[in-house]
Amino acid sequence: MQRKPHAVARSTTPAIEVHQLRKTYPGGVEAVKGIDFTVDAGEVFALLGPNGAGKSTTVGMLTTTIEPTAGSAWLGGFDVAVESLAARRISSVVFQDPVVDRAPTGRRNLELHARLWGADGAGTSELVETLGLAKLLDRPASTYSGGQRRRLEIARALVSRPQVLFLDEPAVGLDPRIRHELLDVIAGLRARGEMTILLTTHYLDEAERLADRVAIIRGGEIVALDTPTALLGSLGRELVELRVDGDASTALAPLRARDLAGDDAFAVGSTLTVPLHDRSAAAAIAAVGELGLVTTGISSRRPTLDDVYLRLTGDRLAAAA
């Protein structure tokens, strides 16, 4: 039974729909606090957020491994709580922590997974080649290095050619060459538009390059959700970054009071970042000097997604780093 979550008529069923999804773990940790989002078929959607923001918990709820406390979610129109087998049949997941069977060989792992989900295994050899697994396939997975196991997990998730693919920090632990090749694989899947992908990441370049839309999650809440271009645009065309000797946050209130910085200026540790919009960089720099803060470095540049991310998650990220 497929069912539409809302009365609103849609031409196509969204690949992922999340409505007021919430998870409070036993012991009272409110990991996810009632989030909403919709991902269209063929879209690549990135969840960005600092450690402990609730990304893996969200992926866990969408892949039926974590039971939501409240709210609903649908994959391809299937309610993950009510029609969980159907939801799982059309999706695959690469969890943050490895789950492959370690005793069987890599090849056996791939075959078992394909058979479990009724896939014919077509395209497997190409996948194995791209992910650099060809020479490893006949060894037990227990003998793989961490990065090799990660690559096997990714191949395994793809052999069943899911409609919806969940990748929880796919590139962690991969060496730079394999990471780039993996990003190419994901970019290729995106270009073909056959698969909907939800990925979580700390790498902003990944999100910027791959994602059609990005949700920034902090403390279990979505604090921004838009295209990378729109998120970038929110900080204007230029910003000035000042490194000071001391706590940069002490400069924020005085600069704002004199309208030398807007609400979107932010401080992380000893770095003060001031999106200029139409303001003067020179005036902001002079004012920081007058406040008695010694400036150790000044640069003026275009905003990046890192700036958007740090502005929205700053303190926690700094604490977690």
Ligand SMILES: Nc1ncnc2c1ncn2[C@@H]1O[C@H](COP(=O)(O)OP(=O)(O)OP(=O)(O)O)[C@@H](O)[C@H]1O
């Ligand atoms: N089984 C659990 N029991 C209790 N609390 C948990 C459990 N799993 C996660 N949490 C807590 O829920 C919050 C969200 O955790 P989650 O793993 O979803 O974060 P995350 O965004 O994936 O972080 P990371 O970037 O470190 O992977 C954290 O505060 C975490 O400590």
Ligand SMILES: [Mg+2]
């Ligand atoms: Mg996680």
